[in-house]
Amino acid sequence: MAETFLSDGWFSQTEKIQNEVNPPVPPAIKDLKINMQVTGGPSGEVAFRMEAGRLVKGHAADAPTKLVIPFDTARAMLIDQNQQAVMSAFMSGQIRVEGDMAKLMQMQMAGPPSPEAQKVSQLIKEMTTA
Template sequence: MPAFLTDDWFTKVEALTAQAGDLNLPPALNALAINLIVTDAAHQIELALASGKLQKGLAEHAKTTLTMDAETLRKVFLEYDMSAAMQAFMTGKIKVQGDMSQLMSLQTAKASAEQKTLFKNILAATE
């Protein structure tokens, strides 16, 4: 099982995403692209949530960038812990640059069963 946010982890995420096929996303989520910058003591990792999928590197067309630590990213995006998301936002653990309305789309649009399964599989394959 690869460690979270390592190159091996991104390779595993890519493979699981390819296996998942069509995620049957609602239009609001399908059009959404948010850049995610994870900052930890020693390094910074750039990834994106685009069309319902996590990908290594930033999405050129993203209008919003979120900066947070790795634990917050894991809780919010892999475990779907929305209370952790609100708490992290309110305490400054998540910093937002750009279009805040993108976050509203992320919060109100419902993930498809296929997307939930993909993220559950990614979480299960994460050390």
Template sequence: MAAFLSQEWFAKVDELTAAAGDLNIPSSVAGLVLNVTVNGAPEGSVDLALNGGKFERGHNAGAATKLTLPADLLRKIFLEGDAAAGMQGFMTGQIKVEGDMSKLMTLQSARPSDAQKALFKQILALTA
């Protein structure tokens, strides 16, 4: 197991993502790039990007939208698939959005493919 959002975690996520092959990412998400700053991770504040439905280390210069949220909320939304936690986090101010809000709305309405769900389960299983 690897600490969530640690360098070791990102390396293992990269390996799992590569091994998963084609994730059949919905077209609405395939071209979507969001930057995310995560607070409260084991190694402090972490910058990442959600690029075409996949996690990347660091921010992506092509992103039109940036989210800032706590690590536990990121885990609930993206790894555990808890959409209600995302809505609650937004409504209570735990999620801060800068830039193009419509990009976030695209993500909210998209449903992950079965291949993505399987990858997220593998990532959750390795996450401490």
């Protein structure tokens, strides 16, 4: 079933995919929580987080870091896997980091995605519209 990016249905389907595939969580990010606030989307602002390698709707009260990201950049990062666009947005100030920036470096230490994590990304991309 196709779902609009960052809609309630999209988060429900994303959770289902993550649970069904159940990719291993790299030790470097097993305790990592990063809140994200997406701005400028069709539904207004959307709050979610990366927690132990998974996308979860809503913010975690104890997350040490928050990213504020434009909708198009969030889509480039999460759906298109376009790291060049994300880096360009970061360098130009379109992505704002609040809190502990070192946690972003911790994400990099997770290493390349496992085959299962790649499958999750592909399934999420296939079910995402707009």
